[in-house]
Amino acid sequence: MWFLPEYNWHFNCLKLEIQKLMKPFLILLLASALAAVAGAKEIKLLNVSYDPTRELYQEYNAAFAKYWKAKTGDDVTISQSHGGSGKQAQSVINGLEADVVTLALAYDIDAIARQAKLLPVDWQKRLPDNSTPYTSTIVFLVRKGNPKHIKDWDDVVKPGVTVVVPNPKTSGGARWAYLAAYAYALETYGHDDARAKDFVTRLYKNVPILDSGARGSTITFAQRGIGDVLLAWENEAHLALKEFGADQFEIVTPPLSILAEPPVAVVDKTAKRHGTTDVARAYLEYLYSDEGQEIAARNFYRPRNPAVAEKYAANFARLKLVTVEQEFGGWQKAQQTHFADGGIFDQIYQP
Amino acid sequence: MKLNQLILTAAVGAQFVFPALAADGTATNSTEAAEIEALRQQVQALDQKVQSLEQQREAEPPAVADTNQEQIHELDQKVRILARQHELDQEDAAAAAKTRPLVKLDASGFTLSSADTNFVISLHGLIQLDSRTFFNDHNLVNSGFLLRRARPIITGTVFHDFDFNFTPDFGGSTVQILDAYLNYRYNPELQLEAGKFKSPVGLEALQSDAYGFFNERSLVTDLVPNRDLGVELHGDLFGGAASYAAGLFGGVSDYNGTTVNTDSDNDKAFAGRIFLQPWKTTDVGALKGLGLGVGGSYESDRNAAAGLTPGYTTDGQQKFFTYSAGVIANGQHWRISPQGYYYYGPLGILGEYVISDQEVSRTTAPLGSADLRNKAWEVSASWVLTGEDATYTGVTPRHPFNLHTGGWGAWQVVGRYEELNVDNNAFSAALPFAASTTSASSAHAWSAGLNWYLNRNVRLNASFSHTLFSGYAGATPAVPAQAENVVFTRIQLAF
Numbered sequence: 044m045w046f047l048p049e050y051n052w053h054f055n056c057l058k059l060e061i062q063k064l065m066k067p068f069l070i071l072l073l074a075s076a077l078a079a080v081a082g083a084k085e086i087k088l089l090n091v092s093y094d095p096t097r098e099l100y101q102e103y104n105a106a107f108a109k110y111w112k113a114k115t116g117d118d119v120t121i122s123q124s125h126g127g128s129g130k131q132a133q134s135v136i137n138g139l140e141a142d143v144v145t146l147a148l149a150y151d152i153d154a155i156a157r158q159a160k161l162l163p164v165d166w167q168k169r170l171p172d173n174s175t176p177y178t179s180t181i182v183f184l185v186r187k188g189n190p191k192h193i194k195d196w197d198d199v200v201k202p203g204v205t206v207v208v209p210n211p212k213t214s215g216g217a218r219w220a221y222l223a224a225y226a227y228a229l230e231t232y233g234h235d236d237a238r239a240k241d242f243v244t245r246l247y248k249n250v251p252i253l254d255s256g257a258r259g260s261t262i263t264f265a266q267r268g269i270g271d272v273l274l275a276w277e278n279e280a281h282l283a284l285k286e287f288g289a290d291q292f293e294i295v296t297p298p299l300s301i302l303a304e305p306p307v308a309v310v311d312k313t314a315k316r317h318g319t320t321d322v323a324r325a326y327l328e329y330l331y332s333d334e335g336q337e338i339a340a341r342n343f344y345r346p347r348n349p350a351v352a353e354k355y356a357a358n359f360a361r362l363k364l365v366t367v368e369q370e371f372g373g374w375q376k377a378q379q380t381h382f383a384d385g386g387i388f389d390q391i392y393q394p
Numbered sequence: 395m396k397l398n399q400l401i402l403t404a405a406v407g408a409q410f411v412f413p414a415l416a417a418d419g420t421a422t423n424s425t426e427a428a429e430i431e432a433l434r435q436q437v438q439a440l441d442q443k444v445q446s447l448e449q450q451r452e453a454e455p456p457a458v459a460d461t462n463q464e465q466i467h468e469l470d471q472k473v474r475i476l477a478r479q480h481e482l483d484q485e486d487a488a489a490a491a492k493t494r495p496l497v498k499l500d501a502s503g504f505t506l507s508s509a510d511t512n513f514v515i516s517l518h519g520l521i522q523l524d525s526r527t528f529f530n531d532h533n534l535v536n537s538g539f540l541l542r543r544a545r546p547i548i549t550g551t552v553f554h555d556f557d558f559n560f561t562p563d564f565g566g567s568t569v570q571i572l573d574a575y576l577n578y579r580y581n582p583e584l585q586l587e588a589g590k591f592k593s594p595v596g597l598e599a600l601q602s603d604a605y606g607f608f609n610e611r612s613l614v615t616d617l618v619p620n621r622d623l624g625v626e627l628h629g630d631l632f633g634g635a636a637s638y639a640a641g642l643f644g645g646v647s648d649y650n651g652t653t654v655n656t657d658s659d660n661d662k663a664f665a666g667r668i669f670l671q672p673w674k675t676t677d678v679g680a681l682k683g684l685g686l687g688v689g690g691s692y693e694s695d696r697n698a699a700a701g702l703t704p705g706y707t708t709d710g711q712q713k714f715f716t717y718s719a720g721v722i723a724n725g726q727h728w729r730i731s732p733q734g735y736y737y738y739g740p741l742g743i744l745g746e747y748v749i750s751d752q753e754v755s756r757t758t759a760p761l762g763s764a765d766l767r768n769k770a771w772e773v774s775a776s777w778v779l780t781g782e783d784a785t786y787t788g789v790t791p792r793h794p795f796n797l798h799t800g801g802w803g804a805w806q807v808v809g810r811y812e813e814l815n816v817d818n819n820a821f822s823a824a825l826p827f828a829a830s831t832t833s834a835s836s837a838h839a840w841s842a843g844l845n846w847y848l849n850r851n852v853r854l855n856a857s858f859s860h861t862l863f864s865g866y867a868g869a870t871p872a873v874p875a876q877a878e879n880v881v882f883t884r885i886q887l888a889f
Contacts, residue, residue, distance in 0.1 A: 138510070205471060251475045254482065267481075269474045 147215020
């Protein structure tokens with residue numbers, strides 16, 4: 044081999060020649076290469092989120108970029124990707140290079156951790172409140188005057204009422220809505236699973252169309268004029284009122300619904316590869332700051348911070364909120380029972 | 395309304411007529427009274443019936459209207475649902491299309507790509523059928539046809555960042571692997587290539603074989619390395635305004651058309667190149683196509699016969715210089731090549747100067763060594779008569795050849811002047827490394843030609859080259875004994 048010891052004398056000569064002839068050339072090349080590497084270090088984050096968070100993160104990203112610039116002097120640009128939460132999780136599993144995920148429910152981030160192993164399975168312990176910096180719930184958005192007199196879940200399952208809700212197979216919001224209805228039936232019928240199943244069967248008989256995400260369902264209901272009631276994220280319902288006008292729709296808050304906890308997490312392996320771990324972590328932690336909580340509340344997400352929650356209390360109706368843990372034994376069990384292939388949803392829904 | 399009015403009138407009239415008749419009569423009997431009573435009852439019954447009908451009529455129209463309204467609403471909802479479902483189906487179809495592999499077949503070749511373009515494989519090809527006709531050569535050289543190049547070219551990408559190229563050549567009389575390399579692309583600025591590929595020195599040598607002005611490269615390419623085995627760091631900076639390449643190679647002799655797949659000695663070569671196009675990304679149109687650079691290489695050969703060129707060749711690919719038997723490369727071998735081009739509209743100019751400095755030794759008496767410095771330069775120019783832009787990567791006809799539509803492709807005139815001078819010490823009488831009886835010490839040539847680009851894939855060339863030699867003292871007729879006059883033609887398919 045050319046680099047064996049017997050050739051050392053030769054390479055000493057070679058080095059001298061290189062130093063004489065090639066040094067300036069190599070220095071220039073090295074400088075060029077270093078410049079190339081340095082130029083590639085611009086901080087960019089990709090936040091893969093669920094459907095209705097567009098407006099929240101548009102505002103939050105601007106605030107965080109300002110905060111990060113003031114703190115470190117670095118510019119950070121955050122790109123957003125939105126879609127049904129389940130679909131988004133699958134995209135990350137399939138290779139979408141998210142630095143952070145802010146999805147509709149913990150199960151979807153669990154799927155990323157378990158299937159793609161891009162973050163540890165105990166990811167939810169890394170940030171306060173089970174890594175859910177804000178919460179929400181499912182409410183009814185009805186047409187102005189509430190012509191079908193929809194006040195509670197019983198009204199939604201009545202014959203002749205057309206319900207708009209996304210597909211639980213792809214949408215996190217849809218899964219929350221399904222479970223809210225199921226939880227209502229359990230509470231109403233003494234935790235009789237058969238009657239609860241019958242209840243959601245009747246509900247989905249009233250659903251003529253399933254969008255893949257919450258934003259799609261809002262379009263179906265509000266823009267395309269389909270249906271009598273939209274089962275919507277609370278924030279999405281408020282946004283619809285804001286965007287389309289309170290003269291067209293009304294929000295009806297049922298006496299009982301579900302506590303929706305949309306979690307956030309750094310996608311460790313991707314962030315590490317991008318060299319963005321620190322900024323990604325800071326990005327999520329800042330959601331818990333006063334400013335982050337204010338932005339969440341302004342966008343109709345229920346803040347965790349008690350002071351901010353108190354300040355915006357008028358925006359959020361009081362109702363009984365059940366949790367997935369209480370009613371369904373956690374997300375893993377709920378997913379398997381209701382939404383996995385062959386689960387209850389597959390049994391009751393016939394398109 | 396008329397029926398109602400008639401009945402009411404009759405009823406009211408009856409109320410007055412029957413009592414009057416009763417009053418005028420002188421006698422009433424029970425029969426008449428009964429009839430009157432019966433009539434009264436009939437009138438009352440009719441009155442009730444009218445009232446009932448009125449009520450029924452008042453009640454019925456809104457009910458019918460509501461039913462109609464409801465039906466219209468239901469139909470409207472059904473239509474909206476169908477329209478929305480169609481919209482969602484289209485969205486699903488569009489989303490599904492994004493995940494389907496892409497197949498493309500066009501002038502750039504055949505490409506199969508995954509939907510996310512992380513995996514790509516392309517098939518390209520280059521076929522060149524040439525003719526060379528020599529004049530006034532005393533029948534020393536055979537004129538004739540030649541399959542100059544016949545290359546299937548397979549390129550592609552795996553896992554987004556890893557590019558590859560595999561190019562065998564079935565042209566000429568030797569089948570060989572020309573390119574076989576893997577290129578890791580961290581970003582355009584920083585890439586690492588490994589395998590067999592062109593050494594980054596000569597501008598003309600680095601130009602694709604499909605895009606040269608003439609059938610054959612000029613005399614400067616005789617002095618630069620051809621393809622070599624090695625590892626190279628390279629990239630394009632500032633949007634392509636600057637590019638660099640630096641690598642460690644096995645080391646090859648001055649240009650040898652026959653490449654090898656093994657590194658035959660322990661000596662390695664460093665080669666590198668910087669090329670600047672400062673105005674490439676600016677709006678200064680007249681300077682966007684100006685590129686200047688320098689390439690170079692260095693290696694140290696020890697007792698390496700393989701390190702010496704097999705010979706320098708003319709445009710007609712005839713050897714006019716070879717080192718004598720028993721001469722070997724033995725010491726430093728460095729090259730430097732200042733180079734540049736300028737393309738502006740239909741004008742294209744390319745120029746290059748090369749020094750190849752090599753220490754050589756004789757292994758037979760008289761023994762001795764010398765540092766020989768061979769030099770060459772060339773300048774070539776082209777003008778696209780049909781107005782298309784001339785570029786380093788060829789000419790794209792504005793109106794491809796088509797007899798039905800009247801397109802005639804692009805026409806380009808080309809000219810070149812070139813020289814190669816071998817170090818005079820090579821012919822030293824006391825310590826000769828080459829024989830003036832078999833080799834010339836210099837060659838200079840001019841060429842002119844016409845190229846016809848029928849379309850992006852098909853090109854026809856015709857050119858004439860005239861080469862003069864000096865320093866040849868041979869007594870017998872040989873290639874350098876007289877000028878080389880050759881007419882080239884080419885039919886080329888490149889995709």
